[in-house]
Amino acid sequence: MHPRRILDAHIHLWPASAANPSSHSWMTPGAHLAKQYSVSDYLSASASSDAVVEGFVYVETDRRVGSAGDGQSEHLEAWAEPLDELRWLRRIVEGTSEEGAGFTAEQGRLMKGIVAWAPLDRGPDVFEEYVAKAREVAGEKTWGRVKGFRFLLQGIKDEGALRKLVLGEGFVGAMRRFRGEGRDWSFDVGVDMRRAGVWQLELAAEMIVKVNRGMEKDGVRFILNHLCKPSLEDDVGDDNRDWYRWCAAITRFAGMHNVYMKLSGGFSEMEDQDPSHPMPVTEVVTKMRPWLNHLFAHFPTSRILFGSDWPVCNVRGPGDELSWNHWRAVVEQVLEEYGLSEREKDRIWYGTAVEAYKLDT
Template structure:
C-alpha cells in the first residue's frame, strides 16, 4: 500500500477525471480563471500518484461537459466528445499532445460517461446507442452512467423520466453514480436521494434493480467535528437510510473539497482525527465490503499539496486504526470497486 510497514494491497482508484487541453472549453464548470483550467491527462495523473506498483488502474467519471437536455440528441455533442476521448485512452491511441500513450491503456478499467437521465428511458436508450458508436472497441469498459444532481433543482431526482431512466439502467446491467451535495446543497438532497432509490427499486426484481454508487460520502460539511451538530446528524441519518439498500455502495473520496483550508494543509493524523466521526459512521452503515477508495483527482488537488498521496495515507490510517482484516482492507482498496462495477473480467 505505501508507507511504513503497511501491506502493499492492490489499489483501484474508483473516481478520477481526465480531460485534454484541447477540450477545456467543453467543460461546464471550468473557466479560464479556475485552478484546474489546464490539461489533466494520464501523464499528469502518473506524476501525481508516483505510479506505485500497487496501482492497478482507475475508473473514469464524466467531467460535467456542456450539454442541453432540451435540444435532445443535438445537446449531446460534448458528452459524446468525452466518450471519444476516453476511447483514445482505453485503446492507447492518443492524438498528439493529449498526454497519454499505449502504456496507459491498461490502467483504464472502467468508464462512467454522462447520460440524460431526466429525459426518460426511450431517450436514454437512443443516447446509449450513440455512446456505443462513439466508444467503438472501448464500449465494454462502460459500466455505468452519471447525471450530476448536486446542482439541480428540487424534484429532479423524483421526476418520472429520471426514475424510468434508472430502471432502464438496472435492466441493462449499468450502475448509476450518484453525486449529491449536503454541504452546499442542503439536507433535502439526501432526503430526495433516499426517496429516489426507493422509487427506482419499487416493484423491481432484485436482479434488475439498478446499483447506486454514492460519490464522496454525499459531501458533508467537514468543518463540523461535533457529532451532535444538526448537520452531522442529518448526514448520519441519511447514511443509515442509504445503506439499508443492499445495492448501494459508497466512495471514500472527495473529502478534501469539503474541508476548511486549515484542515487541508494539516498533517495526515490531524485530518484523520477530524474525519473520524464520519469514518465511524460509514463503517457502521456500509461496512468495508461496500466502501471503495477513490481520489477524486484532480479536484482533490485544489488547495492541497501532494493530494493523491496524502489522501492515500489518510485512508491507510483509517484501515490501520479500524483494525480491519486483510480481506476488509483489500475490499476498500480494490475489491469493492471490482464488485460494484463488475470489472473482474476486464482485468484478466
C-alpha cells in the same frame, strides 16, 4: 511486503482542448483545473513505492450540455460535448495517441471502467436514443468499459425541483433501463450536503427505493460519491440537526444492499492546504472522525471503496504533486484506526470497485 494494489474508483481526466468554459461550464480560465489532466499526469501523481495503481474508473466530468428540443438533430447538438468526451476516451482505450495527448498506447488498459454522462432527465426513450449514439461514437471496445452513468444532482439546489426530477417517472424510468437485456449498469450519486443541503441525501434515498421497487434482488446498484460531501469543518452534536440527518441518511443507505459508498473527496470539504506544509494526516483524520465513526459503525465495510477524486483533490489538497498520495495516506490511517483486516482493506482498495462496477480485471 508486497506493494498494496489499488483500483482507484474515482478519477477525472480531460485534454487541453476541453480545459475551458466552452467544454465545462464550471471551469474558469486561469483556475487550478483549467489545464490538461492526462493519464500520464495521473500516473505520475499516484506513483508510490508501497502501492501500485492497477487500474482506475473514469468518471464523467460534467461537460457542458445544451438545451435540447425534441428532434434528433437538436439532441445531437445538445450532446456534442459528452459525445466528444467519449470520442476522446476511445482514443485512450484504443491507444491512438498523438504528441502532447498525455497518454501512451499501453496506458488505455488501466481504464477498467467508465462512468459516462447520460440525459436521464429526458426519460427512457431519449436515454435509449443517447445510448445508441454513444455506443456508436465510443466503438465496441470502449463501450465495453462503460459500467455506469452519472447525472450530477448536486447543482440542483431547489428542493422542489430536485424532488420533481428524481422521483419523476421519466428519471426513474430511464434508470430502470440500466438492468435487463444483457445490461448491468450502475448509477453514481453526486449529492452535496455542505453546499446544497442534507435534503439532497434524503431525496437520493427515496429515489433509490423508487427505482428498485419490485426488482430489489436484481436492482440497480447505486454508488455514493465522496461521503455525500459532508460539512467536515462543522461541529457535530446536539445543536447540529443536519449532522443527525446525515447520520440517519447514511444508516438508511447502509440498509440497502445495492448501495455503495466511496471513501473519497475529503479534501474538498475542509480548509485549503499549503503544498509546502500539508495538513498532517492525523489532523485530517481527526476532522473526519465523527463522520467516519458513524460510517464504519453502520455501513458494511464490504460496500466501501477507495476513490481519489483526482485531480479535484488537488485544489484544496496540497497541490498536484502531493494530493493523491496524501489522500491515500489518510485512507491508510483510517482503515488502520478502524481495525480492518488485510482482507477488508484489500476490498476497499481494490475488490469492492470490481464488484460495484462489474469490472473485467
